[in-house]
Amino acid sequence: MITADDDGASGGRPAALLVWYDRHRRVLPWRPPAGVAADPYAVWLSEIMLQQTTVRAVGPYFEKFMARWPSVTALGQASLDDVLRMWAGLGYYSRARNLHACAVAVATQHGGRFPDTEDGLRALPGVGPYTAAAIAAIAFGRQTMPVDGNIERVVSRLYAVEDEMPKAKPRIQELARTLLGPSRAGDSAQALMDLGATICTPKKPACALCPIDDDCAARRRGDAETFPRKAPKKTGALRRGAAFVVIRGDQVLLRSRVAKGLLGGMTEVPNSDWLSDQDDAAARAQAPAVTGATRWHRKAGVVSHVFTHFPLELVVYTAQAPAGTHAPKGMRWEKIATLAGEALPNLMRKVIAHALD
DNA sequence: AACGCGTGGTG
DNA sequence: TCACCAAGCGT
Numbered sequence: 001m002i003t004a005d006d007d008g009a010s011g012g013r014p015a016a017l018l019v020w021y022d023r024h025r026r027v028l029p030w031r032p033p034a035g036v037a038a039d040p041y042a043v044w045l046s047e048i049m050l051q052q053t054t055v056r057a058v059g060p061y062f063e064k065f066m067a068r069w070p071s072v073t074a075l076g077q078a079s080l081d082d083v084l085r086m087w088a089g090l091g092y093y094s095r096a097r098n099l100h101a102c103a104v105a106v107a108t109q110h111g112g113r114f115p116d117t118e119d120g121l122r123a124l125p126g127v128g129p130y131t132a133a134a135i136a137a138i139a140f141g142r143q144t145m146p147v148d149g150n151i152e153r154v155v156s157r158l159y160a161v162e163d164e165m166p167k168a169k170p171r172i173q174e175l176a177r178t179l180l181g182p183s184r185a186g187d188s189a190q191a192l193m194d195l196g197a198t199i200c201t202p203k204k205p206a207c208a209l210c211p212i213d214d215d216c217a218a219r220r221r222g223d224a225e226t227f228p229r230k231a232p233k234k235t236g237a238l239r240r241g242a243a244f245v246v247i248r249g250d251q252v253l254l255r256s257r258v259a260k261g262l263l264g265g266m267t268e269v270p271n272s273d274w275l276s277d278q279d280d281a282a283a284r285a286q287a288p289a290v291t292g293a294t295r296w297h298r299k300a301g302v303v304s305h306v307f308t309h310f311p312l313e314l315v316v317y318t319a320q321a322p323a324g325t326h327a328p329k330g331m332r333w334e335k336i337a338t339l340a341g342e343a344l345p346n347l348m349r350k351v352i353a354h355a356l357d
Numbered sequence: 358a359a360c361g362c363g364t365g366g367t368g
Numbered sequence: 369t370c371a372c373c374a375a376g377c378g379t
Contacts, residue, residue: 050375057365057374091363094378128377148375166358193375202373203368235371262362308362346364 013212014181014188020211021191026198028055029062031190038186040114040139041072047131048099052092055197061090072114075100076107084265084343093264093345098126116140138186145176146189150196155179156228157200160217164229172228200224236310241274242283243303243314243348245355246290248321251333252352253290254342262307267343269351270331274312283315288328293321303354305347312347318355 022034030046032038045065049058064086069075075083080100087096102125106114114135115121121132133146145151152165155176161168180188199206207219218224246253252269259265272278272286287296296317303314327333334342339352 047375052362052374052376053364054366054374089364091365092376094362095376098377126377130376134375146375149373150375190375197375230372233372264362306364308364309360 012181013215014179016211017179017191017195018181018184018187021187021194024194024198025190026055026194029059029066038139040116040135042066043135043139044072044102044114044127044131045099047134048095048102048126049090051095051131053090057090061087069103071112072103073107073112076103076105076112078103080265081343085341088266088343089346089349091345093266094260095126097259097265101125102127114139116142118142118144134189137189141185143180143185145173145180145185147173147176148193150193150200151176151189152228153202154192154196154200157205157218157224158212158216160221160227162229164231168228236307237276238311238313239274239276240278240280240283240313241272241315242280242286243269243271243316243351243355244287244296245269245316245318245352246288246293246321247318247336248325248333249323250337251335252339253288253321253327253331254334255331263345263347265343266345266348268345268348269355271314271351274314276310280315284317287317288331290319290321290325290328292325293319295319299354299357301354303347303350305350314347314351316351316355 025034030042046058046062049061068086069078078100080097083100084093084096087093105124106112115124116136118132118136121127121135122129127135130146130148133144136142137144137146152172155161155172156168159175161172161175163171179192195210199210203225205224207213207216207224210216210219213219216224218227254267255270257263257266257268270288272283284296296319299316299318303316305312305314336356
């Protein structure tokens, strides 16, 4: 058996990273104790959830999913709606749709076992170059180095890569691979990720605590924080719209969004288009026709929300509908008391909370 | 090859 | 405050 100490005796940055990792590795819900084999299902589930999402946000979702669906086969037997309900609030909902599709594929086409090669994993829905390499290395010990945002940052600093992202990606991938030791590929990758998350942070990196600071070109230059080089990104224009909350006794009127695109497949209250140049009258004119509902009342204030590519402000209207009022075509009544379990994105939770306030 | 795609934390 | 960003992927 090769241990970190053995690697350390041979010297080099890969070994130094593993020595550091064995002492400082984070304890995470999806990470087994040191030396214990990882469960491919747990690795895959966590990697999908962690895409562009913080460890803190993922924690409770990972625990919920593992408790309800302990295996990929169990998850593959769940309905997409149930998966979306459990995913609600975590964002990037195409991940949930692909997660379900992937579980079905693994259960039905691979006998409930994940492919153990990078290429095999890469073919699964929602599994791209990073995730395929991460699962291959962490769950199956394959000699490959996944490159995520953390590792991009660590490597771009270590070598002071001047090229701007994403042009620098191939070079960084190449350099990252040199940090793989002769064994423990998964730990090598996780060491770099932990280093990026705790020491080599985007702002104010703690270089004094870094196990490889002597090797770091950016550290020597004193401008580690300026890596990786990136072009400034443009912020989207504010969009405006209206949301309509119809109350019938202890229920509220809901509908489902189309399966693809923004908040695809998720549940919402009826609402208008969201346009950058739309006045209140135009938005209000898109209220649903609910037979028997009394007049709309505009709630004071607005609900503000920020998506990746644009900020949004919604005006909220409420109306009361008499008992027995029929839901318009494609809509349904749901009890307010059980909304917590619905596939409502946080934007819609804000809207409903504002309406009931 | 850019762009669309959520949400919450941070300096 | 607000721009940035977090274990990216699909198109």
